[in-house]
Amino acid sequence: MKWLDKLLKNPPHWREFKAAKANFVYVKDEYNEAIRYSSIYHIFExxxxxxxxxxxxxxxxxxxxxxxxxxxxxxxxxxxxWVYCNLCSKPYKLADYTAGTVFPEIKLLFNSMPVRWEIDNEGRK
Structure with a gap:
């Protein structure tokens, strides 16, 4: 189906982003921990x-x-x-991202987060 995405001029990872948006539940982070889920095709929060x-x-x-x-x-x-943002309905090229200002030089590294969790959500419904 990548040929169809190319024909329709969809951004890279368009289908994956749509699946992630459909399965993501926003929950405010009170403890500043980082969570990385195993799948975007199952509910994650x-x-x-x-x-x-x-x-x-x-x-x-x-x-x-x-x-x-x-x-x-x-x-x-x-x-x-490309910028993939949970606040946006689609990915944007960096120059076209209007939801805010991106600082590409300020990287967040999962392994440097003070508290981090790897969660296998593939068995969840």
Missing amino acids: GDCEDFAFTLQKAFGGGDVVYASVDKVGHAVLLKDG
């Missing part, structure tokens, strides 16, 4: 960096970077010049 870290794993790379939305800190996945 968390905040912006949990969404971005889970996409990073699903997409096989990219950088989770700092962004500012309405002067509030935010995390997005930046991969191959």
Whole structure:
């Protein structure tokens, strides 16, 4: 189906992003922990960096970077010049991302987070 995405000019990882958006439940992070789920095809929950870290794993790379939305800190996945954001309905090219300001030089590393969890959600419904 990648040929169809190319024909329709869909962004890279379009289908995966749509699946992730459909299965993601936003939950405010009170303890600043990072969660990375095993699957975007099952329900997963968390905040912006949990969404971005889970996409990073699903997409096989990219950088989770700092962004500012309405002067509030935010995390997005930046991969191959595309921004994948839990606040947006579709991915945007970095130059076209209007939800906020992305700072590609400020990377968030999953293994450097003070508290982090790897969660296998593939058995959940």
